[in-house]
Amino acid sequence: MILFDTHFHYYREYGPSEYFAEAEAEGVKYMLAAGGGYKETLDAQYFASQNKNCWFAAGVHPHGASEFNDDIMRFAEFRKDEKLVAVGEIGLDYYYEHSEKKKQLDVFAEFLAFALECKLPAIIHCRDKEDSEEAYFQAYNLLSAFAGRGGHFVVHCFTGSVKWAEKFLELGAYIGITGIITFPKAENVRDVLKMIPEKRLLLETDAPYLAPIPHRGKKNHPKYLKGIALKAASVLKIDFDQIAELTTANAFSFFKIPQHRK
Numbered sequence: 560m561i562l563f564d565t566h567f568h569y570y571r572e573y574g575p576s577e578y579f580a581e582a583e584a585e586g587v588k589y590m591l592a593a594g595g596g597y598k599e600t601l602d603a604q605y606f607a608s609q610n611k612n613c614w615f616a617a618g619v620h621p622h623g624a625s626e627f628n629d630d631i632m633r634f635a636e637f638r639k640d641e642k643l644v645a646v647g648e649i650g651l652d653y654y655y656e657h658s659e660k661k662k663q664l665d666v667f668a669e670f671l672a673f674a675l676e677c678k679l680p681a682i683i684h685c686r687d688k689e690d691s692e693e694a695y696f697q698a699y700n701l702l703s704a705f706a707g708r709g710g711h712f713v714v715h716c717f718t719g720s721v722k723w724a725e726k727f728l729e730l731g732a733y734i735g736i737t738g739i740i741t742f743p744k745a746e747n748v749r750d751v752l753k754m755i756p757e758k759r760l761l762l763e764t765d766a767p768y769l770a771p772i773p774h775r776g777k778k779n780h781p782k783y784l785k786g787i788a789l790k791a792a793s794v795l796k797i798d799f800d801q802i803a804e805l806t807t808a809n810a811f812s813f814f815k816i817p818q819h820r821k
Contacts, residue, residue, distance in 0.1 A: 560803050562788055563589040563810035564781040566648070566682065566715050566735055566763035569602050575609040582781035588612055589807065590781055591814065593648045593682060593715075595620035597633055607642040614814065616645035616682050624658035624666040631673060638677055644814040646674035647682025648715060653694040654686040664697060671705045680711040680813055683732075686718065695723050699730075706730040713813060716765050717751060724751045728759065733813050735761045738771030738783065741790045749794050761813065762787055762806045 564582065569575070569592045582590060592607055592615045594600030603615035617637045619627045637643045649670040651663050658666075674681040683702065687694035702712060714727050715735035724734060734755045739745045752760075762784060764771075770779035771786045792802040810816075 560586045562587045563807040564784045565761045567766040569606040575606045579610040585782040596623045614644045616647045618647040618649040621652040621663045622657040624663045650684035651694040733759045735763045741772040
């Protein structure tokens with residue numbers, strides 16, 4: 560059993576080697592640390608540098624869009640690092656709207672252009688209020704143009720409808736499934752899981768957020784990915800080893816990590 564956590568956040572709670580070792584002991588041999596801002600990207604880069612089987616992504620989370628002052632060149636510095644394998648986490652969040660919508664859209668578009676320039680896939684955050692689909696419509700429009708120019712992306716921590724999953728999949732998207740799949744009221748996420756093509760499914764923890772049951776309410780950690788994989792295998796009625804092998808292979812394919820670098 561070998562798993563790949565394709566999305567977690569490292570906040571230097573403790574040393575990167577110890578942090579990785581805890582996950583590896585539970586079968587999580589590969590990990591991707593996502594950046595939600597310049598400082599967090601530096602932390603993600605540091606984590607990847609200390610662990611052979613870890614990589615990182617650089618980006619600005621929509622919550623922090625208002626603090627981004629068009630300093631994309633600071634992020635361009637990360638292109639020198641061979642462990643940079645994606646741009647993200649970027650996107651739109653109209654659920655909390657910590658940054659005003661226009662600023663979120665501008666930053667999102669700028670980083671999608673950056674992903675194309677770097678020839679890297681993008682990690683997308685998209686969340687809206689329960690009675691609205693505005694964020695999904697606007698994200699779809701930007702991602703449609705992005706995909707049309709050869710861009711590749713994953714909608715991470717997908718919590719939308721089957722309808723929106725289908726629309727993103729039509730653009731070639733991968734879909735990231737988190738511990739939300741274990742929550743009793745998350746039937747929509749389980750329904751989405753059932754219709755994702757097997758070659759486009761990724762598993763992630765989004766640690767330290769969204770710990771799966773039975774750890775809900777505690778700080779999440781990549782070591783809990785096994786529980787997410789077990790639940791996904793149960794929903795799909797396939798063997799655990801099968802989903803572990805499948806999603807790990809998908810991760811290497813999506814991030815374009817050569818086999819010899821594993």
